[in-house]
Amino acid sequence: xxxxxxxxxxxxxxxxxxxxxxxxxxxxxxxxxxxxxxxxxxxxxxxxxxxxxxxxxxxxxxxxxxxxxxxxxxxxxxxxxxxxxxxxxxxxxxxxxxxxxxxxxxxxxxxxxxxxxxxxxxxxxxxxxxxxxxxxxxxxxxxxxxxxxxxxxxxxxxxxxxxxxxxxxxxxxxxxxxxxxxxxxxxxxxxxxxxxxxxxxxxxxxxxxxxxxxxxxxxxxxxxxxxxxxxxxxxxxxxxxxxxxxxxxxxxxxxxxxxxxxxxxxxxxxxxxxxxxxxxxxxxxxxxxxxxxxxxxxxxxxxxxxxxxxxxxxxxxxxxxxxxxxxxxxxxxxxxxxxxxxxxxxxxxxxxxxxxxxxxxxxxxxxxxxxxxxxxxxxxxxxxxxxxxxxxxxxxxxxxxxxxxxxxxxxxxxxxxxxxxxxxxxxxxxxxxxxxxxxxxxxxxxxxxx
Amino acid sequence: xxxxxxxxxxxxxxxxxxxxxxxxxxxxxxxxxxxxxxxxxxxxxxxxxxxxxxxxxxxxxxxxxxxxxxxxxxxxxxxxxxxxxxxxxxxxxxxxxxxxxxxxxxxxxxxxxxxxxxxxxxxxxxxxxxxxxxxxxxxxxxxxxxxxxxxxxxxxxxxxxxxxxxxxxxxxxxxxxxxxxxxxxxxxxxxxxxxxxxxxxxxxxxxxxxxxxxxxxxxxxxxxxxxxxxxxxxxxxxxxxxxxxxxxxxxxxxxxxxxxxxxxxxxxxxxxxxxxxxxxxxxxxxxxxxxxxxxxxxxxxxxxxxxxxxxxxxxxxxxxxxxxxxxxxxxxxxxxxxxxxxxxxxxxxxxxxxxxxxxxxxxxxxx
Numbered sequence: 058x059x060x061x062x063x064x065x066x067x068x069x070x071x072x073x074x075x076x077x078x079x080x081x082x083x084x085x086x087x088x089x090x091x092x093x094x095x096x097x098x099x100x101x102x103x104x105x106x107x108x109x110x111x112x113x114x115x116x117x118x119x120x121x122x123x124x125x126x127x128x129x130x131x132x133x134x135x136x137x138x139x140x141x142x143x144x145x146x147x148x149x150x151x152x153x154x155x156x157x158x159x160x161x162x163x164x165x166x167x168x169x170x171x172x173x174x175x176x177x178x179x180x181x182x183x184x185x186x187x188x189x190x191x192x193x194x195x196x197x198x199x200x201x202x203x204x205x206x207x208x209x210x211x212x213x214x215x216x217x218x219x220x221x222x223x224x225x226x227x228x229x230x231x232x233x234x235x236x237x238x239x240x241x242x243x244x245x246x247x248x249x250x251x252x253x254x255x256x257x258x259x260x261x262x263x264x265x266x267x268x269x270x271x272x273x274x275x276x277x278x279x280x281x282x283x284x285x286x287x288x289x290x291x292x293x294x295x296x297x298x299x300x301x302x303x304x305x306x307x308x309x310x311x312x313x314x315x316x317x318x319x320x321x322x323x324x325x326x327x328x329x330x331x332x333x334x335x336x337x338x339x340x341x342x343x344x345x346x347x348x349x350x351x352x353x354x355x356x357x358x359x360x361x362x363x364x365x366x367x368x369x370x371x372x373x374x375x376x377x378x379x380x381x382x383x384x385x386x387x388x389x390x391x392x393x394x395x396x397x398x399x400x401x402x403x404x405x406x407x408x409x410x411x412x413x414x415x416x417x418x419x420x421x422x423x424x425x426x427x428x429x430x431x432x433x434x435x436x437x438x439x440x441x442x443x444x445x446x447x448x449x450x451x452x453x454x455x456x457x458x459x460x461x462x463x464x465x466x467x468x469x470x471x472x473x474x475x476x477x478x479x480x481x482x483x484x485x486x487x488x489x490x491x492x493x494x495x496x497x498x499x500x501x502x503x504x505x506x507x
Numbered sequence: 508x509x510x511x512x513x514x515x516x517x518x519x520x521x522x523x524x525x526x527x528x529x530x531x532x533x534x535x536x537x538x539x540x541x542x543x544x545x546x547x548x549x550x551x552x553x554x555x556x557x558x559x560x561x562x563x564x565x566x567x568x569x570x571x572x573x574x575x576x577x578x579x580x581x582x583x584x585x586x587x588x589x590x591x592x593x594x595x596x597x598x599x600x601x602x603x604x605x606x607x608x609x610x611x612x613x614x615x616x617x618x619x620x621x622x623x624x625x626x627x628x629x630x631x632x633x634x635x636x637x638x639x640x641x642x643x644x645x646x647x648x649x650x651x652x653x654x655x656x657x658x659x660x661x662x663x664x665x666x667x668x669x670x671x672x673x674x675x676x677x678x679x680x681x682x683x684x685x686x687x688x689x690x691x692x693x694x695x696x697x698x699x700x701x702x703x704x705x706x707x708x709x710x711x712x713x714x715x716x717x718x719x720x721x722x723x724x725x726x727x728x729x730x731x732x733x734x735x736x737x738x739x740x741x742x743x744x745x746x747x748x749x750x751x752x753x754x755x756x757x758x759x760x761x762x763x764x765x766x767x768x769x770x771x772x773x774x775x776x777x778x779x780x781x782x783x784x785x786x787x788x789x790x791x792x793x794x795x796x797x798x799x800x801x802x803x804x805x806x807x808x809x810x811x812x813x814x815x816x817x818x819x820x821x822x823x824x825x826x827x828x829x830x831x832x833x834x835x836x837x838x839x840x841x842x843x844x845x846x847x848x849x850x851x852x853x854x855x856x857x858x859x860x861x862x863x864x865x866x867x868x869x870x871x872x873x874x
Contacts, residue, residue, distance in 0.1 A: 168874045246863040248537045249709040258537045308872030405860035407852050421745035470852035477805045478856040
């Protein structure tokens with residue numbers, strides 16, 4: 058059995074799917090970055106805010122002021138270069154590093170699909186996606202290949218499968234399945250959409266979308282793998298992701314996932330795409346179809362296999378870490394990020410910080426808008442690690458103004474999926490005694506569920 | 508294949524249709540946001556701006572009566588016209604949308620504390636540009652408050668001072684400016700913005716309902732709760748600051764001004780028309796509609812209103828002068844603040860999540 062799997066993974070397969078994915082993924086990233094710039098988000102999210110929220114272990118990542126624009130330029134060009142397969146290895150490494158650095162600058166902007174981009178870029182560093190239909194392979198005939206060992210393609214497919222299946226499993230909870238939450242909250246406000254708007258208030262529709270969404274995430278990969286259902290599955294992929302695009306402000310995510318699912322299509326399908334592209338750009342495609350199969354150096358192959366083994370082991374385990382914590386994961390958000398929990402909750406919150414001089418008893422409240430952007434305030438109020446970091450920031454600020462013996466408390470309320478608002482953090486805990494760590498956050502009040 | 512699927516789908520739908528006891532019919536009525544917006548525009552907002560315009564006219568007339576005949580009686584008339592206009596302002600301040608937002612009406616009308624040094628230097632200065640943000644605090648009602656009540660020690664001296672030519676000119680400039688600003692806002696409402704406002708009945712972040720609700724929350728939290736009550740009570744600084752009350756030179760009116768703005772908040776929420784004679788579609792109704800459609804336990808609209816009733820009862824304890832109140836017994840002022848504060852999570856958390864409106868338009872992707 059094990060031998061069979063190994064043989065299967067080492068079989069040669071066409072390199073065309075990797076080339077098509079490389080091109081589409083790269084161009085999508087270029088477009089994403091331009092869009093980000095165009096909306097002026099570089100300034101709004103990174104340059105203008107007075108402070109930033111850091112990921113655990115990445116406190117050293119700082120926003121480089123106006124150089125952030127350069128960072129985006131570097132990131133954009135590296136994406137363009139790896140898309141066309143020009144100096145591929147360097148480009149993809151630079152892209153992975155610059156994109157990840159951008160994401161690490163402030164966790165306010167965390168999105169699952171940015172994380173997905175970083176992971177895919179990391180995988181692509183090790184994958185020979187440039188041996189077929191690329192500038193590098195065009196110029197260097199020794200690099201040119203028509204086939205690659207199957208496992209490179211399998212790695213990317215596995216990454217996509219992990220995303221979908223974990224996203225599906227995460228939907229199997231009471232709110233999503235039995236109450237159609239938070240979808241019913243979101244859909245109800247879409248009644249003004251043309252054509253479909255009038256049914257957005259309907260209860261059955263909320264349940265259809267909830268159950269359909271869960272079913273989709275859990276099954277789609279299997280339907281894509283099986284060649285007989287593939288076309289049908291892809292139609293569903295298009296419908297599902299374009300529907301989410303219409304209904305929710307989720308940016309580039311739908312396009313990213315649509316692109317990614319193309320990886321499940323046959324080599325012949327991708328060859329046809331590449332032939333079409335070649336014709337359009339008057340490039341000779343023939344020379345890439347040289348019958349040669351890619352082989353890397355033995356040490357490189359061993360290294361890649363080891364890296365991938367560790368990588369996928371982590372990818373399977375990381376999303377599960379949330380279960381190690383007591384309490385409702387949606388409420389505490391312990392182990393929530395990096396777990397493919399997508400569009401699962403509607404959380405509105407409010408946090409009011411009280412600064413106390415522990416000796417004199419003098420106290421005052423903080424106006425959050427003096428320190429944080431609206432976006433940061435919104436994220437901060439729903440997540441304990443943000444509040445702790447913010448409290449420490451406030452303490453530094455007020456100490457520099459001459460205040461002493463500071464204690465900082467927070468009166469916070471959150472509403473999860475339309476429940477009545479409840480006290481979130483223990484209002485009697487001095488936030489300055491806490492730090493951001495991986496321990497269970499016992500100072501988050503338990504969710505009272507009705 | 509298709510047949511089977513449709514049968515399954517029908518079964519599936521029927522299951523949900525009967526499993527939910529709250530759902531008596533498969534088709535529920537959607538809340539008519541356009542109707543609510545129309546009521547807001549025609550029965551609350553535009554009449555409020557019209558009334559404010561009339562009161563500003565009254566202020567202008569009282570001012571010219573005083574300037575032609577500077578008697579103590581006319582000064583009294585001038586002052587009460589100022590108060591009437593200031594009270595009328597409290598009912599439009601909430602509507603920082605459209606032209607008002609574009610012009611920054613609130614910034615030019617009611618920034619306090621007023622900057623007396625700047626006013627005095629403006630009076631003697633030849634070239635005056637009140638459109639500069641640096642002059643926010645040298646104009647509007649707080650500046651008039653200073654000129655009418657605080658520029659000199661007592662009424663006799665004030666009266667004398669108010670006859671000086673450059674002082675007269677400055678006062679008149681301030682009044683003209685209030686009139687002009689409001690005239691362009693009102694004109695825009697009547698001629699363009701009303702229809703645009705009502706037509707923009709969607710649910711995007713830039714739709715009228717979403718923007719208005721955000722304005723409403725911002726106004727309540729920042730201008731009513733913090734500026735009028737919290738800041739003088741020392742909530743954000745740790746010590747009371749009586750000189751930061753609204754209308755500090757005529758502080759005897761500070762409570763009345765607060766009451767009027769708070770009333771405009773409540774009436775807006777409940778959909779009570781400006782003339783107090785009608786009730787229309789409101790946020791209260793919207794919340795009730797959502798509660799009914801979803802079978803929610805919490806009667807949110809009612810919780811908010813009863814919390815505001817507690818604000819009203821805390822208010823009865825207070826002296827007409829908030830400045831006096833924070834100096835003599837700040838605990839009562841703090842109690843008022845606490846009651847106002849308790850409504851904030853209900854509004855900013857529960858109401859926003861029920862209406863699915865994002866607090867402050869955050870222009871970013873989600874996932």
